[in-house]
Amino acid sequence: MSEVPPELARLRSSIDNIDAALVHLLAERFKCTQRVGELKAEMGMPPADPAREERQVARLRALADESGLDPEFAEKFINFVIAEVIHHHERIAGT
Template identity: 55%
Template structure:
């Protein structure tokens, strides 16, 4: 016999057995839980398909040397300006170890 919590009118939880649950309520809970399981499976499937598509976008952009997206609110930088800001390795100060 399984026990479940039910909420009392004073807000505290009371234990009841599954035998105390009305059959129509039990059937409705089962129906809703099955529906939730189906939705979860569909969401997981859709996310997997989305990942496959975004992975292909990444492969294509890398293969054709296309720019990466710029996050919203961040100014876009061209590859020329990004490399011009970086000093050549021979002119960079060396790091001293302590």
């Protein structure tokens, strides 16, 4: 099938915009966490903060639930991002 139906083309165009926004948002988040990693290393704080993570997961699960997104998915997603941030912080701290 060579012709893409207009609705499918429109939806894919929006998906492309959303994916671009997600990349930009993640890039901004990692800029912030880079600086957090530097500050924590300077202050001798550990790379991970499990209590903060627990609050974030609970908050994001509630937001997901309210907005019709699967809370399990939201939790997996934020844990995936946080795990990467912690690797960066370990590298910054030289641990």
